[in-house]
Each structure stands twice: as structure tokens, then as C-alpha cells.
Amino acid sequence: QDIKIALIAGKTGPLEAYAKQTEAGFMMGLEYLTKGSMALNGRKINVIVKDDQLKADLAKTLLEQAYNDDKVDLAVGTTSSAAALAMLPVAEENGKVLIVEPAVADAITGEKWNRFIFRTARNSTQDAYGAAAAVPATGDVTIATLAQDYAFGRDGVAALKSALAAIRPNAKVVFEEYAPQNATDFTASAQRLFDALKDKPGKKIIEIIWAGQHPLPKIADLKPERYGIEIAPGGNILPAMQIYKNYPGMEGAIYYYYAFPKNPMNDWLVAEHQKRYGAPPDFFTAGGFAAASAALTAIEKAGGTDPEKLIQAMEGMSFETPKGTMTFRKEDHQALQVMYHFKVKAEGKDQNDLLDLVDTIPADKLPIPVRNKR
Amino acid sequence: MLPAPALETRGLTVRFGGHVAVNDVSCRFTSGTLTAIVGPNGAGKTTYFNLISGQLRASAGQVLVEGADVTNLAPSARAKRGLGRAFQLTNLFPHLTALENVRLAVQSRAEAGWSFLSIWNSRRDLIEKAEAVLERVRLEDQRNVPPSALSHGDQRKLEVALLIAMEPKVFMFDEPTAGMSVDEMPTVLELIHDIKQRGDATVLLVEHKMDVVRSLADRIVVLHNGTLVADGEPATVIASPVVQEAYLGLEASDG
Amino acid sequence: MSDVAADAANPPLLPRSRTDWLPLILVPVLALAVLPLIGDVSSWVTLTIAGLAMGMMIFLMASGLTLVFGLMDIINFGHGVFISLGAYATLLVLGPLAGWASANSVALNLALLLLCIVVAMVLTGLVGAVFERVIVRPVYGNHLKQILVTMGGLIVTEQAIHAIWGASPIPIPLPETLRGAFVLGDIVMERYRVVAIGIGLLVFAAMQLLLNRTRIGLLIRAGVENPEMVEALGYRIRRLFVSVFVAGSALAGLGGVMWAFYRQTLTAGMGMEVMVLVFIVIIIGGLGSVGGCFVGSVLVALVANYVGFLAPKLALISNILVMALVLIWRPQGLFPVARR
Amino acid sequence: MWLLSSDTPRSLLLSLILIGIVACLFAAPFVFSGSQPLSTAAKICVFVLLVASYDLLLGYTGIVSFAHTMFFGIGGYGIAIALERLGASWESVAIGLVSALALSAVLAAIIGLLSLRVRAIFFSMITLAVASAAAVLASQLSTITGGEDGLSFQLPAELRPAFRPLADPILGVTINGRILAYYLIFVVTVVIFLILLRIVNSPFGRVLQAIRENEFRAEALGYRVVAYRTAASVISALAATVAGALMALWLRYNGPDTTLSFSIMIDILLMVVIGGMGTLYGAIIGATLFVLAQSYLQILMGLGSTALAGIPLLPDLIHPDRWLLWLGALFIVSVYAFPGGIVGHLRRNRSP
Amino acid sequence: MAETSAEPLLKLESVHTHIGPYHILHGLNCEVPAGELTMLLGRNGAGKTTTLRTIMGLWQASSGSIRFDGRNITTLPTPDIARSGIAYVPESMAIFSDLTVRENIVLAARSGPVDTARLDWMLGLFPALKRFWNLPAGNLSGGQKQMLAIARAIAEPRRLLLVDEPTKGLAPVMVRSMIEAFRALKAAGETILLVEQNFHAASQLGDNVIVMEDGLVVHSGTMSDLVADKVLQRRLLGLSLDAHQ
């Protein structure tokens, strides 16, 4: 009997690029881990890919179909956090495992979590701890934040503040600026941020927490360096980070950049991806790969696809990924992973040669709080 | 005290920018009479109708129906008070059939517009009335033809049919016979004559054909540049110099 | 004709309706009114200039739509994709001429921008012609069908962009010398915005001239009301309609280029994203009025900046707020275009 | 005939198609197995209702509104918020539905009274802005609405999959809460559809058509245009609200993309046009065709694209990820091929 | 009809016109001699308007031929027909109501600015147009719109003028101006085909007359013959000249 896995992703719509990466990464992961045989313990692996168009209701319906009609053993998905959240109860109702990748919302492994949910993607809090870890550990640091004015932005800022409190007590957030979700003109925001920071002592940083079209160049063009203010952006997919090139020296944190992790899996992925797609693997390629690895490692360990056995096997399980070894935390099934502190390169070799590694932040230096009610 | 006239205007005035289209027109129309309103093109006849029926807001003055001030009411409310209006430039529901056009007018009269749950096609009362009206204007053969496929003259007849179907107290005809062929005209003129004969209706008629005016009107009101310049018996008014020159364009009375 | 008749029929000529200045004063009045609220003059200048420039870019993106609507009574919901298309057209120039962008020469950089604009306008103009021919022509006079059909065209074109250039966002470099800002004391003016103001004013002036000084505008307005009659007067109205549609599309392309360099990232949906803003602007202006569109754009952009500075919580709805206020004041928009 | 308000399909083929669709929907739980067909059938029912309510506005009254999804969303959120906050009971359903209906009625009346006086196309654009404001609001009020993430909730026990009212299967199908939920949706849809059909064929409905044709003349005949239009908006908004509530009940979830997004508005428009504007039956055909296409087009394209693998370009064009391309083409083609919609087409063929 | 030896300016031969499923013109034959004024009479719905629209190419003749000035114009597109020298005043007047009176006339003068002498003459005929020169034509009164429609057709000299019911809605004094205008145009060598219900006006103007019924020509001849023959009048038009003003 085949092992059936459903991969649900928002393959059409504005995040088409993300979904493509996830799918490519997932398939390459299976290929690598099964050494090209696409079979495990003699059972063929059958992947059913479904497009939820980033719609929560569709994602939910598709997952129901996957469990009921296609009778998959476990499912992986999806791109949008809203869609992923809507999928969570379906896993519980059907009593089957769902590996969430690459949706980031904290609530997935937080308040909306149930025991069938595992996540290989990083969550927003991990990003926040990464960002906090990239802030100097000593001296006066004054921080202002710029985020979108909706739940994701506000949660992001809150997470950053608690992360700073936890690991960088020397840094203070003095100002929070929220811009409309679809804002295009940031002059007013920038003015307010500059006004808030310019007279402060020590290192002055604007942390940008943003989903979608990045305001970085708009802020940078208004010359924050006049006041000695630095900007710290988060990581992003490669095409989006190409803008960073114009601002060498800028520092921030990221969870995957193809040149950073040193392990055979990543080496293979980078080489193979370059060969097949003419570009290095990106953010979500690594994510997809990790999800594949989690699934196969679990099935192998559980000796089959029985959901209860899978859950038992996966709780606390470590598995190898291009991002390095990851571990599903027992309490909330969130996979923990390393983060990287980067600095933007002055002169890259090519358009994707963007970042220099400043520091690797090991997973145990990131005390991500457990937020689910178990 | 005399009973209030069916329709009265007091100092009715409207200005468009610098142009005074209707200038301080006061006039009473008693029921049972047919008043012809004549005047050169652009004299303000249609505008006067628009002010009475509410399509235009007056700059000054009042419109009274049976003594009640309706100046601030919407056209629909005035129609409910019994002011009925046919238009100079044909103005119908182009894609509904002739019968449905008339039926809408009948229905408005029957106050059935807010009935949500009865079935329109089984309202025999409305249909029969509408068919009767179509027969009166001799359009019964065209009952299923939409106005967009009617010739100009037939559209004019339908326009009149709508007005009749509304059964108003005040009938306002704006050149009902324009574009109607000579052999069709008697039908419409007879209709207007019948309405007048009934005695309880007030008819206002704008018409450029003097023979029509002569044969129908009890009274003639002359508008000129928006001002009321003559009012009285048909014969006297027609003979007055202002009508002879400004309207008929005759040097002396040779018409 | 007798004397009486002649006299009566010869009252003085009525004057033409006068230009309506009130909406034009609105912008400077608003700008001055917020000065005391902002307090700091340099912040005010920075915000005002940035707002003006943003207004120009919005105007460039919206002008084509309002032109096509105002002249032809066609509501093109696919307008947004022409903006995207214009933006992507820059790639055709930036590919071979990448050197011009990184060159540290104002002349070369501006020439590059100009070239991008020309290429984009040609491309969107051509696609516009196809659009008009294949999609829009059969539905003249029917707004609903126009909305549907152009929406279909939008989806198809957007997918074509995906198919040709891929789904990932594409970063594009702003030419070297247009980057950064002029700094005068505490006032900053982004260089690119200064360029945008220039181009916006130029296009506005050109449109005004063309529409008011030639008979093209007349002919098209007449043709929309009654194409049969215009043909019966001996004009080949079809051709003109195509040209207007092409012009509208080309303007969208121009707007797209300006927007692309502003955002520095291309996505197929970038045009669609600004459409609600564009619609708001042309409603404020009075559907179909180019002048109104201009004032509306500047108004919306300035208010967005001021509100964003003074009360960022309200920034989210500032556009809709402006629209509501304008509509309460003038229910048909600032410069209503009479029709029907 | 009385049930259909004497507005029969007036074409044999059309009657057969309609009977076929209704029969399939009625028998769906028993004829098709699996959760996908049932989901599809439920979605068809909801959209039939939604599209019919929109047709009242668009086809019969000639109002082009882009805010229709707002009412759909209010219905969905009404149910979602009530069930999430007040617990999974029938009282919560009632409270949610009633408050949603009240809110919709008030909003529709306000929008109608304030803005139905302006030019038609102007009104459309204003509703566009209103709709986008509603979406922003839903996202901002995240503590109540769940923001971008939406709300997942539990249904009353009788509608849960685990509920088994009958011990024995009927026709080989075990009746469970899911099937009950489906029939709830089906029955509500049928009843409201018939009410809408009655309304458009009532004297009131004819006044709406008259207003669409020539509002100036309707006013002169004594009909208060603004009042009639507002009434039509309110009725249509109420029906859309019910549709939203049904949608939420079926999905046990509601979020901005599910009921508020602009793309749903576009879908509705397309369904109305494919089916045939101004013929409520068009709503049935349009919604059925469209939902089927939406559910199965990608699958079909996937099959086609693998079958054609090897041939240049073609497999790319019918790659499942390009389904939107075909949807767009469908927009264009449907407007041309069926100017009167499918219903108009079928009726015309009958009477030369 | 006058047995002119030369070919008539306009000639319709067994023209059939369909509008959608309706068959309106059933093989129309008629001619309009150059330099003369020909009246087209008939009851409501006889097909007069349809005839004019078919000539202008606004409706396509389904069979038959229309020759203008020796050229077959049956299938030409409307703008080309207009450019060959035909002006048209439609029954609905088709005023451009958004445009000012001036703009309406500017558009009608295809070949450039209107000749000032001609403009003065026109505005003398229709003084109201002068007064509303710069205001939107949509605001004109019914009769004023009719005047504008005529003015538009005569803004420049044309070979042939097709006019559909020009006196409808005009005050008697204006009907006189109108008659004057057509006389003047005829004197200037223009050919006119006039549809008219006002037989009184028609009788003063026409050289020739064509009477239609149900999409066919039932009579054609000179106006003087018809004016003289009371019986014929009654048979064709249902009324005699005397009974009507």
C-alpha cells in the first residue's frame, strides 16, 4: 500500500512564488531522502498536491477531501496563515497528522493548536527572537518599530518586545509606528520614526516587521543616517532581498539563506537546485524540504502511518534538514531551529550573493515560550 | 369662499444662471376646463410643466393642488396628488411592451406598487384596465411591441395612453400631436375632448397647431420669454397683437 | 420677420458657464491649515512635497482611466493591468541598458527613464488597441458588460504577465542619480519625487491642451452620446475611439513606469493594488474630469501624508474619509461632468 | 405554477436542466459519495441564493453594487462570532442570524438612501470603496472577527459529523449531522429562492424593472424611485446575509477571504451573467456551472496537461496553475456568447 | 414625378429593409431629382423614417440598390455616405446634449470653421440658437433642439439634405422661418428630401411628392397635382388640405 501525503499550498494568487518553492523543496526532499526511489520501507510515496488559492475555506475543504476522499496518511500545508489556521480543526476531527509549512502565525502552535498539528516552519516569535539576537548585547540600544497595522504586525511587535526583554535587556523599544496594511507612502511614518529616535543616545535602530512589499528603500532614501539611525529588516525570499544590495552593512536576522548552513543535505540542495532551476534554493524551498524530512523520519520511526504512533514518534523527534537539525518540541510540536545574524554584502558576485554571515544563533539560545494550552 | 382651484401657481419662477425661463407666473386652473398654453419656442411652456409636476425645483413661487401646497414634494408624490404629465419628447420604458408600459401607470394609480407577494400576471384588474386604455388610443394591435420598435407617431400615442391610465385630476399634455399623421390626430383629439367633457378633470394643453387649440380650448394662456402675457377667451387671445406677431408671425391678422 | 419677434428673440447672449475655482483653492487652503497642527515647518515641507509627488504619480495612473471614462463612457476595470504592464515594460529597457541605470550621470539616467516611458507607452498602447478591438468594442454603452469583460481581460493579461515574466516579484534598480534625497537643513526631498512632479505637471498640461484646444474632445463626447449621429455627420468615430482607448492605456503605462521605479519591485498585481485608490481619486474628481482627477489625486495624497503624521490610526481610512467629505460637499465630485 | 409565481422557465430544455439540477442537489448525499461532491453541492446551494439575491439588484433593478459581499460577510460573521462567543447552540445561531439580518438591513438602507440618488456608475464605485472599507474593518477588529485569520467554530451538536439520528443507513448512506446540515442549507435556499421569485414577479418587482428602464419616467408615474431602490437593496441584502450565514454553517469557519473578498464579488457577477441577468433561474444555472468549474476545472486541466505532456506550449497553457487564465477567458466569452445568459439563450431558441 | 431626362440625384430600386426579424421596407422604388424639393408623406408607421435611415446606411438594406449621384452607396458605411455630400436631420433630432450649441455646430462643419456669412444667415433664421450659443444643448427647449438639428445639417453646403419632420414642435412663426430656409437652400442648388406630417407646410414647399404606405410607395408625382386633387388627398392621406388650417 502506498504512503499518501497531501501537500496543500496557495499555488495561484499573489503568493504563487512561495508555494512553488514549498512544492519544489518538498519534492526534492523526498527525492533526496529516498535516494530517488520515492519509496519508503517498500511502500511507494504518493504526493497529492492541492491548490488552495490562499483561501481559508478552500484550504479547509481540500484538507477534508484529502483525509476523507483521498485517504491520505498525513498532510502538509499551507502558505497562508489564515488558511492554515482554518485547517487545524479538520486535522483534529479526522484524527490525522498535519505538518504546517510554511505558515508562520504563532497561534498555529499557540492557542489554536491541537495535538495533531506539527510545524516545521518557524513561527513569528522565532523571527522576533532572531531579530532580538541580532541586536548588540551591550551598550545603550534604542529601538523603534515599523509594522503593518493589523494583527500580524501588532503581534510581531509584541513578540519582538518580549524577545528583547528576554535576551537583550539593554535594548529599549521607545516607539511603535503602525502603517496601514496597504500603505505605499512612508514619508509620514519615517518622519515620526526619526523624530522619536533622533535625540536618543547610543545605537538607534528601526526594526521593520513587514509582510509583502517592503518599505525599506522608502525609509532608507530619506537618509536616516543623518541622525545616526540604522535599519534592521527581517529575512525574506531572495527576489525581495535584492533591494538590500543598495544598503550594504545593514544587519538583521534570517532563518535560512542558502550559503549559511553547512551540511550535506544543504550542499546537495544548493547544487541540485542551481542545476535544475538556475538559482539557489530559497526560504521556502528549504522549508518544503524540511517538511518532507519530518514526514519521512516520522514514518520510519513510527514504523508506519498510524496517526497515534506518528504523534508519539514525532513528539521530541529530531530530524535532519538543509537548515540543520531541527527538533519538534514535545509541548507544542513547534520545530526549533537555528537562526542567522546577517550583514548585507557590499559587492556580491551575482544577484543572489547578498548576505554575509555574522553569527549563528543556536536554537537553545532562543528561549521561545510555549503558548498552547495543553 | 370659493372652492380652491384644482391647480394654482403663485409667482412661479425658475432661473438657470442668468436666464429666467419662467418668470413670476401666477395662474389658476379650475376643474372642468381645458386651458391651452401657447407661446413661441423657448417661451417656457415645458419648463412650466416641469415646475408643476416637480421635475424641476422652482427658484420662487408655489404650486398648489386643490389649495394644498405641493411645492416641496417629489414628482412621485405630486403624481399621487393627481398631477399627471405626458412628455414632449417621448419618454417611455423602451424594452417593456406597450401593454406593460400602460399597466405600470394603471398600477401606480391602483397603489399596488408595494405589493410584494401577489403575482403581477394574475392581477386581472390591472390588465383589463390597461387593455382598455390601449384600445382607446388604438394601439391594441401593438400591445406586445416595445416602444423601441414603435414608429414615432405610435410612441406619441403610447405616451398619451400612459397619462390617461394614471387617471389624474390634472392632465398636462405637452404637444401630444407632434409628429402624428393627420389621420391619426382625431383619435387623440377626441380623447382629450372626452376627458374635458367628463367635467371633473382639469386639462392643460401645450400645442402649436392653432386649429387644434381653437377647437378644444376653453381658455388660452400665452407665455412669452417666461412671462404670462395674455390670458382669456380663445378668440380674443388669438386676435391679440402679441400672439399674432410674436407667435404666429403675421404682420396683420390674415390667418 | 416682424420687429416684435426679432426683439423678443434677440435678448443678450448668455455667457458661458464660468470656471469653478473653489476646488482648486481647496488644496492650498488645506496645506496651510495643517501647518499649525504639524508645527514644525521642515516636517511640513517634507510631507507636503512628498504628498504632491505621490499625488502626481496617482494622477498619472488614474488619468488614463478618467480620460477613457470621461470621453468614451467606458469603465475599464482592466486599467490596473496596464499599470502593471507598463511597469514590466521597464524590464525590456533595463535588460539591455542596465549600464545606464548604474551610471552616475543625470543625463543618462533621465534618458533611461524616458526610454522606459516610451517603451512602456508603446507596449501598453498596443495591448490597449487589442483590448479595444477584441474585448471592449462590442460592449460600448453597457457599463455592466464593460466591467465584466474588462475584468476578464485583466485576469488574462495578468496571467500572461505571470507566464512571461514569472510569478516572483522582480526587483528593479532606481537609476543611480535619482536615488536618495536632496537635504536642505531638516527638509528632505527625494530626488525621484521631484522628477515625478515634473512629469505629472507636463502630462496634465498636455492633456488639458489636447482636450480643450482641439475638436477631438468634442467629437468623442458627441460620439459617446450618439455614435450614429456622429457617423451621419461624416466622421469615422470608430478610429477615434480606438485612439482614445490607446491613449488611456498608454497613460496607464506611463503611470506604471513611474510607479515601478517608486516601488522598485515588480509584481503582476501591483496595478490592481492601486485600483481602489485610483477609483477613489476619480470619484472625488467627478468621473471623467481630468482636472478633477488631478486635484483629487493631490488632495488624497496630501491628506494621507498629513493624517499619517498627525493621527496614523486614521491613515487607513483617510482616503475614504476624503471621498466621503467631498461627496457630502459635492455629490457628483469636485468637477462633475454633465451627462444624461 | 403558483409556487413559481407563474414565472415558468418557458423553455423545455431549460425546464429539464433546472429539474435536473434541483434533483441532483436534492439527492446529492445519496447519489455521490465522498466529501467533495457534498461540499460542492452545498456551495452551489449557497451561491444560488447569493446570486439570486444579487440578480434582484442587478438584473431587475439595474443597480450595480460591489458591496454585495459585505452583506454575505455580515451573515457569515454573524454566525461565526455568535457561535464562537456564545457556544455551539441553536440559540447562538438564532442570535447571530437575527443580529446579522438587522445590521444588514440598516446598512443597506443607509447606503441606499444616501447614495442611490447619484448616477449609477458613481454608485458602483462608491460601493467599491465601501466594500473595501468593510474588509479593512473586518481585518482591524481582529479581537472580534479574528482579523485576517478568521474564525473557526463548532456547530450545534445536531449538525456535527458525529451526530447519528438514525441507527440504520438509508439507501446505504448513514445519516449524520453533516447531511442534516446540507439539507438545512438546501431547504432554506429553496424557500428563499421561491420568495425572491415571487417578489420579482409581483407588482413591486415590475416597478423595479420600470425603474431600471427609465427611472425618470417611473418617478413621474408616481413611484418613489429612491424608496423602491432602497427596498430592493434591503431585500437583496437580507437574502445575501442568509446566504453568508449558510456558508459559515457549512464551513464552520468564516474569514475575510471566504465571504468579503473582491474576488467573490467577481464570481457573483460572472455567475449572474453566465446564467442570464434578470431571470432568477439564471442564478441556478450560473451558480451550478461556475461552482462546478471552480471545483473541477483545475483537476480537469491537470489531467489534460499531463495527457498533452510533450507537446510544446499547450501543456503550459492548460497547466492547473493557469486556471485563472481560463477563468478570465470565460468572462470574456460568456459576455459575448450569451448576451442574455444561458437562460436568455435557451428561451430565445424556443420562440423565434 | 417630373419626367426629367437626366439621372435623378438619388434613386432607390426595390429596396428591402429588415430590422431584426421585422421586414419594414418591401421593395421601395423612388427617385429624388436634383435641385428640387421632394416631400415624403405617409401615415405613422408607413416607413418614412426607415427609408431615410436606410439611405444613410444606419440600417442596411437587405436587398435592392441605392444610387446617389451615379454611385452605388447601398453598402457604404455611414461616414462615407455622409462624406459623399448627404446631410441628415433625424426624427429624434439627436442633439449632443453635453455639448454647447456652438460645439454642436462646430462639429457639423466638417471642413473647418463655419463660413461667417452662412452662420449669420442661420442665426438670423433661428435667433434662439445665438442666445444659447455657449450653453449645453441639452437644456434647449424642444423646438430649439429642432432648430439646432436643422442648423447642424445646413452648417455647410451639401448635395442632398434628408430631413425627418422638421416642423414638429415648432411654433407657427418658426415654421415660416423653416419654410424660408428650405426655399433659400433650394435656390442655392441643394436637393432636399423632406418627410413631413404638416401637409400645409408641405404643400407650400414641395416640387414633388412621394406617398408611402406599409413600406411601399403608393403614389409619386408633382406636388401641384396632389394639391389640386382633393380626392387623391383624401385617399392617400386621410384628410384634405382644407380641413387643416
Ligand SMILES: Nc1ncnc2c1ncn2[C@@H]1O[C@H](COP(=O)(O)OP(=O)(O)OP(=O)(O)O)[C@@H](O)[C@H]1O
Ligand atoms: N436646464 C436649463 N438650463 C438653462 N436653460 C434652460 C434649461 N432648461 C430650459 N432652459 C431654457 O428655458 C427656456 C424655456 O424652455 P422650455 O422647454 O420650457 O420651452 P417651451 O416653451 O417648452 O418651448 P418649445 O415649444 O420649443 O418646446 C428655453 O429657452 C430653454 O433654453
Ligand SMILES: Nc1ncnc2c1ncn2[C@@H]1O[C@H](COP(=O)(O)OP(=O)(O)OP(=O)(O)O)[C@@H](O)[C@H]1O
Ligand atoms: N427599431 C425598430 N425595430 C422594429 N421595428 C421597428 C423599429 N423602428 C420602426 N419599426 C417599425 O417599422 C415600421 C415603420 O416605422 P417608421 O419609423 O419608418 O415609420 P414612419 O413612417 O417614420 O412613422 P412616423 O410618422 O410615426 O414617424 C413601423 O411599423 C415600426 O413599428
Ligand SMILES: [Mg+2]
Ligand atoms: Mg416644450
Ligand SMILES: [Mg+2]
Ligand atoms: Mg418617422
